Structure formats: C-alpha cells, structure tokens
Amino acid sequence: MIKALHKMAAAVPSVIHWFRLDLRIHDNLALRNAINEAENRKYLLRPIYVLDPDIKNKVGVNRLRFLIQSLQDLDINLRKLNTRLYVIRGKADEKIPELFDEWQVKYLTQQLDIDPEYVEKDCVIEKVAEKKDIFIVKRVQHTVYDCNSVLKKNNGSVPLTYQKFLSLASELPVKECIEIKKQIPDSSNPSDFESHDYDVPSLSDLGIDDSTLVACKYAGGETEGLKRLDMYMARKDWVCKFEKPNSFPNSLEPSTTVLSPYISHGCVSSKLFYHKLKEVENGRKHTEPPVSLMGQLMWREFYYTAGTGTENFDKMKGNSVCTQIPWGKNDEHLKAWAEGRTGYPFVDAIMRQLKQEGWIHHLARHMVACFLTRGDLWISWEQGAKVFEDYLLDYDWSLNAGNWMWLSASAFFYKYFRVYSPVAFGKKTDKEGLYIKKYVPELNKYPVAFIYEPWKAPKEVQQRAGCVIGVGYPKRIVDHDKIHKENMQKMAAAYKANKEKKAQRPLKRKRSD
C-alpha cells in the first residue's frame, strides 16, 4: 500500500522553491512562481532549504541560532499556506542534483545571490539542470533595485560614490511588493508531506551544546522581523527625524532599528522596508539620504551594486576598486582584537558586545575596524571581515567587504588621516563610560576619569577598583598616540605607490596600441 503510494508520488513531477537568503513568505516572487507553477501544471510543490551539516564550523553560533529560528518560523508560516519547509541536510551542489531525479523536478525557483560561494554552487547545479531539461527561475529580490540595471545605467562601470549611486537609482523604477494570498491545494502536497525527515533541526541536532549559548537578544524569523519593522514604522516622527550620525554607538540598548539581521537573512524584504519608509515619509518633512533611514537602505544597495560589478570584491588582490596596502601580520594582536582584550576599554567593550549579542552599532563598527586596520594594528581588513562574518547576525557578503574597505580607506573613503581615537570617540556619547562598564565588567569600579584609559590610573586607584592593569585587565597592546601616526605615514606611502602605478597604466596601454 505504502509502496504503491510512493510510486504514484514519484510519477508526479515536482516544483522546488529553494529558500536561501529569502527566509520569508511576503514579497517573495520566486516562491509565488513555484506555487503557481505547481498548481497550474498539477505538479507537487517542495519549498526546500539546504542545510550544510558543516555549517557550525562556518557560521558563528549566534548567527546559526538566528538561522534556525528563521527556518522554524518559515516552516510555521508555510504550513499556514498548506505547505511546509523541507530541510535537506547536505551540500547543495550534491543534494539538489540527487533530488532532481528522486522528485522528478521540472521547475526550480530561487532568489538571485551574488556571494561567490553561492554563485559557484549555482553553476554546478545549473549545468545538471540544463542536461535534465529543468527550468530554473532566478528572481532579483534581495535588493530594492536590480543591481545590474544600475550598472547598465552607468555604462557598465561601478558607481564609486554614494551620490552617484543615488542619482542612477533615482531613475530606476521600484517594483511593488508581492503577496501570496491563496491557500495551496492539497493536490500540490507530496505523500511524504508529514515526514519528520525534513523537519527543521534544533541547535542540539546540529551538535551545538545549548548550555554554551548566551541569552537570545534578537530572535530570528519573518514574524519577529515584521513585528520589529512595524514597531519602528509606527514611530513616524522618529523615522522622519532619523539621522544616523546622531545615533549612539554606545547606548546600553540599540539606538537604531536592528532590522539588519532580518534583512540580511531575507526575513524582511528590503523592498517592503523601502515602501513602508516611503509611506511614512510621504507628506511629512523628513531627513534625506545619506543620513536618513531610507539613506541606510540605500547604502545597502550601493554596496550590493559595487559587489555585483566588481571581481574579487571581498579580497584585496585582484579587486579593481581596492587600494593595495601592505598590511602586516600579527596573529596575537588579531586575536586580542577579536576577543576584546586590546587593553582599550572602548574597543574591547564593542568587540565583546559583538561576540555576545551579534549586533553592534554602525559607528562602533567604524571604531573597531579603523583600530584593526589603518588606525592601530595595521592588520588587513580581510582578517577583520572574517571575524565579522563569524560574529555578526547581519553578516552580508557585499556590505561586509564594502564597509571594511571603507573603514580601512581601501575604497570609497580616502581620508585616511581621519583616525578614530579609542579614547576620545566613545566619550562623545557616553562620558560616564556606562557602556564600557556593561561589557567590560572587570572595570566597573573604575572612576569615570580613568574608564577610557585605565592604564593612567595610579596603582592604588587600580587596586581600590579591584582590577590591576596587566592582571585583571590587559595592558594596551599598542600605544595609539604613537602608532596611528606611524600608520598614517604607511598609508601615505601606499597611496603614493598606488598613484604611480595608476599613472603608468595609460602609458603602457598607449605603447601596446
């Protein structure tokens, strides 16, 4: 009996929607395409997510938790439509070709991604699909604009300034959001609909010891994300007055929306965010890009466009927009930075918040990124980007690379002599050092006068505060006042070398002509 059912099921072809960084129902054209295709052709529908069993070695535990929560929520929301999420455990480029045969796949829909890791796997899968005559549909839905259209408008070259990007984008249309309203018919569901083999795994299923996890501050999922979006969009006055540079990197609770993890995972559609912002701004006096909330969304578009149009965007070598800088290597310094024990309390507080909570304010990212690269430690931005990839809930391939290049003055931003002071910068918005005391608790008995520079406290003050520098809290690994000036010289030299190289290039071309 069961065998017969399976045989029948196998005979009916399938449509797959492959969820990737589009972990949502709303504004998901590729998903709707799959649903409609299944219904119209009387095929079976399989919304899948492919989970690499190796993922815990690639993604930090906080982001993994966010992902699992997002998948759980996605499954719940799909079941409301009378389908479900089929989680496939394995490597996409191996598993999906297998499924093509097992499920008699005729049609596959997915979101277009630009992360080279995805693109590489997609190529393998596309080749197999072509042989088997499987139709693949890719939809642009991770960004507001189609980045390739922006590039086309700029005659194929990458806009290197934000204002240039804005002027290009302003001439492009923004599509409306997609809704899925009707229920999926029972006939679209395969016979193994109820199978637990495809259930969303728990963290412990993936070999993560729950007791090692810190409290969850930002829960993943479309439902949470939309709730957060609605909560902030309801604060119309706040939205219209939003100016990023006037928000606080070191408030005890976030001074910005923390929508970024939801947008990076696709729990919230960037296009939905766009339309909601337009709705709030409409008819009201409001701030403008680059500082406005809309401006923040456009920064994301800017980096996505640059990432789409630039080879090796996440590397220094072979990256046409990236100034070549002879960064040094110091694994001890890198580790001290990553673990929040540089001896600079503000830097350490930020890095510890990042590791614990998976989110830090944009300006806090500026502080620690500048410190790691051109400011103090003279370590490559690629190293920093890897640490951020591990810790950030909102890790996003092109934004991470783009922002790291910005802060290291490798691309987009060039005033390398503007160096953030690990002592002065935080004081502007937190004179008392409350943020430091929260995340570097060993210093919480330090007098305000020394909280940003505890090494300056007299020994008896250190002892009275119960934390002697070099014992309870590390000594500074570098002297900022000295080293940032040396680094500035190195930056000047790197820029000079780069300029000379550039000046040579047109000459060479002329000779070969």
Add this chain to the structure above:
DNA sequence: GGTGGCGTTGTGATA
C-alpha cells in the same frame, strides 16, 4: 584634460 568642489559620521585646540 585640468581643476575645484565635495565626500554619511575625526581629533584636539581654541574661541
């Protein structure tokens, strides 16, 4: 093709 204006968010001193 040269050049001046400008660039999301610096620091520290001085008025």
Add this chain to the structure above:
DNA sequence: ATATCACAACGCCAC
C-alpha cells in the same frame, strides 16, 4: 555648549 581651525592634503566627478 557650539563653532572653527589646523592637521596634511585623499580620490571621484562634474564642469
């Protein structure tokens, strides 16, 4: 509190 300046002087882009 807030503004301006020196610091040393970047690259992109529009004109």
